[in-house]
Amino acid sequence: MTLNTRSPAYVIVFATAASAVFTVAIMALYQFTEPTAKLNARLAEDKAVVEMFDLADASTLTDRQIVDLVRRRVAGPIALPDPQGGSVNVWIAYAGDAPTTPDLRDRANVQAYAFDISGVGFWATIRGRMAVSADLKTVVGVVFLSHSETPGLGGRISSDAKWRQTFRGLDITPGGGAKLIYINNVAPETGPPQHGRHVDAITGATGTSTAVETFVRKDLDRFRRAAAAAGLGAGGQP
Secondary structure: OOOOOOOHHHHHHHHHHHHHHHHHHHHHHHHHHHHHHHHHHHHHHHHHHHHHHOOOOHHHOOHHHHHHHHHHHEEEEEEEEOOOOOEEEEEEEEOOOOOOOOOOOOOOOEEEEEEEEEEEOOOOEEEEEEEEEOOOOEEEEEEEEEOOOOOOOOOHHHHOHHHHHOOOOOEOOOOOOOOOOOEEOOOHHHOOOOOOOOEEOOOOOHHHHHHHHHHHHHHHHHHHHHHHHHOOOOOOOO
């Protein structure tokens, strides 16, 4: 029997069979690579945590040392209720080894707290974390874990470590020098750097910078409310 390769039935059968083969192959490849992809994603997050909490210079550490450092010094997340609804995930960095069962009432050796920051950027959602000092007065560090911003412009929130470092030491006390996080588009040639008072917007990425300012303010307020309710900070009572 001669097979009519031009018949509709043949085309349908061939397309169905080919789709099934490719689907099985893709699923098998996904199953094979998924564990490695998850490990790489977790390692990238751990490197970001080391930078955010300023635990060490990650570039001088092996992957194993980075993982061990985070596991040893950082606890969390711990969900703190927000008095206005919902909760805030909080991570705690310790000057020494983190306790096996962290207790927010025990603030001995606490180096910093961190919380999630997220919001819609210029193109899509930006997700990251911000760390603040144990007395909740200054920024320790900020990292951005995922985004879809334009490479070389808004994408610098994750690729430009020097820009992220300008957040360090920023005064975030209510009524303090920076009040909240203030990103001001000031060209360097207009005057001396004012690090500790504001963070300059990324050149050519006003939309991304404005979005970061907006959601950092929002999430910092949420963290403050939850931290106050939990008695964290210089004036809080456990």
